Amino acid sequence: MKRSTVLTAIAGLVLAGPGVARAAEVTHSDEEWRKLLSPESYEVLRHAGTERPFSSPLDDEKRPGTYACAACNLALFSSKTKYDSGSGWPSFWAPLPNAVVTKTDKSLLMVRDEVRCRRCDSHLGHVFDDGPKPTGLRYCMNGVALRFRPGRAA
Numbered sequence: 001m002k003r004s005t006v007l008t009a010i011a012g013l014v015l016a017g018p019g020v021a022r023a024a025e026v027t028h029s030d031e032e033w034r035k036l037l038s039p040e041s042y043e044v045l046r047h048a049g050t051e052r053p054f055s056s057p058l059d060d061e062k063r064p065g066t067y068a069c070a071a072c073n074l075a076l077f078s079s080k081t082k083y084d085s086g087s088g089w090p091s092f093w094a095p096l097p098n099a100v101v102t103k104t105d106k107s108l109l110m111v112r113d114e115v116r117c118r119r120c121d122s123h124l125g126h127v128f129d130d131g132p133k134p135t136g137l138r139y140c141m142n143g144v145a146l147r148f149r150p151g152r153a154a
Contacts, residue, residue: 048105050125065149067090078092081093093136093137098118115141122145
């Protein structure tokens with residue numbers, strides 16, 4: 001590989017800054033993702049689907065612990081930042097550091113900020129600016145996109 005190609009790639013990562021999508025670290029073919037994930041998780045994580053509101057048991061989860069990506073198991077959210085938004089989906093006011101990236105989603109005749117797993121680029125949900133203090137944000141996540149790991153919260 002040419003030195004200039006490597007330097008350009010490094011510069012691109014540095015200039016991109018936090019929260020900007022980068023190349024996924026965990027990748028699989030579509031066929032492999034289908035085998036690794038439940039049909040519901042596959043539709044949400046790989047095709048930006050949305051589960052029905054109030055259908056996830058994680059919406060009512062109250063124990064201390066960590067919420068990880070259902071596709072690659074990266075820790076995404078702490079139970080310390082979870083709250084009941086009344087939306088019908090697990091909601092958090094902040095992700096863990098270096099866990100998620102956002103990108104503009106213009107689907108369904110709306111403009112929203114989509115939330116994706118930083119490591120595997122899976123769709124998790126959306127973030128809105130109607131959340132509680134201290135951030136004022138509501139990370140509205142699909143329960144089938146998450147795995148709950150009970151225990152000490154991150």
